[in-house]
Amino acid sequence: MRTVRTLTTTLLTGAALLGAAAPASADSPTPSGSASAGAGAGPTRAGTGFRDAAFFRQGQEATASASTGAYLYWVFPADTGQRPTVRATVTLPDAALRHGSSTWRVDVYDGLRRRQPCMYGMQSRTAAKDAATVELSCTLRTVRPWAETWDEDPLPGSYFVRLTATGLPEEDLGQSFTARIGAVSAEKGGAYAADGALAAPLVPGATTEDESEADTAKPSAVEARSPEDGWSSGWWSDRWIWTAVGGVLGALAGIGGYTLTRGSGRPSRVPPAV
Structure with a gap:
């Protein structure tokens, strides 16, 4: 029973972590x-x-x-x-x-x-x-x-x-x-994330060379037409959070399953004959 309670607590904790991550993709x-x-x-x-x-x-x-x-x-x-x-x-x-x-x-x-x-x-x-x-x-x-x-x-x-x-x-x-x-x-x-990113945003008059120019005295077309906080890199999304939490839950479930299997496989102790 102690093992079952431990496993239940572990899974509930993981579910809580998953629920905390959910608003990021909502x-x-x-x-x-x-x-x-x-x-x-x-x-x-x-x-x-x-x-x-x-x-x-x-x-x-x-x-x-x-x-x-x-x-x-x-x-x-x-x-x-x-x-x-x-x-x-x-x-x-x-x-x-x-x-x-x-x-x-x-x-x-x-x-x-x-x-x-x-x-x-x-x-x-x-x-x-x-x-x-x-x-x-x-x-x-x-x-x-x-x-x-x-x-x-x-x-x-x-x-x-x-x-x-x-x-x-x-x-x-x-x-x-x-x-x-x-x-x-x-x-x-991350619900709409994809495995890839553009070399540069689709800004008319911009080229990929504009992104690599070191001269910052004159902003490139991409920079001049960017959002207020700049363009995102494209590699990050909240899918990383879901992946990490899913990995943690999978590991906890594996540990719990191993503990239950090991506990149920032990032979019961027979009292010595009088």
Whole structure:
């Protein structure tokens, strides 16, 4: 009985360690890059294409004023293990000046300019003639550290956001509007880890030589477009915690099984004959 109690206590202790490690791989209730992290104010303009997209980091809010019919572009970094959500709020022109409803759409492209599908969210929405604002959102798939060249999984690097009106009366073209753009990520951890890593994040204009340059007077394109705390190395994930805890539990179970087997195999002591 003492052996059984010892084994039970050991396994319960290991289970407690496993439970303590579990939150590391669970969905983070507080998205990374939140505005409260002190990321600072974002840009007050937007680009007109991929080349001049306005850069902002997750947690910042980018704003811009433009005319209906124009394409607005921003770019932000997303790292391994993050699941970014892009949100856009468009303040529409005065309802008295509009002639009908309008449809707005937000699209997200990765560093290779591949359009990334939204897992969920209202990517396109039609605003009534008297609506004051319209809100859009797009939640991407989790960013992976590595993928095959033929795969279109999201990878670490720059992500471009494009906002435009896809449908509105011709008489409403050219009216002014304002837009607010932001992005935050939920940390997904080792559940989406892969055995590999990119040589460098997918940042347009960057090369692997930029990463190895010793001159720090001028930051490389990769460094200039990095998240606030820099790019992750790609080798660490909370899978290491699960592996270590699983190894400890396996060792404890083996010791307990050996102890039980050894105890049950001993011959019972027979009292001497009188």
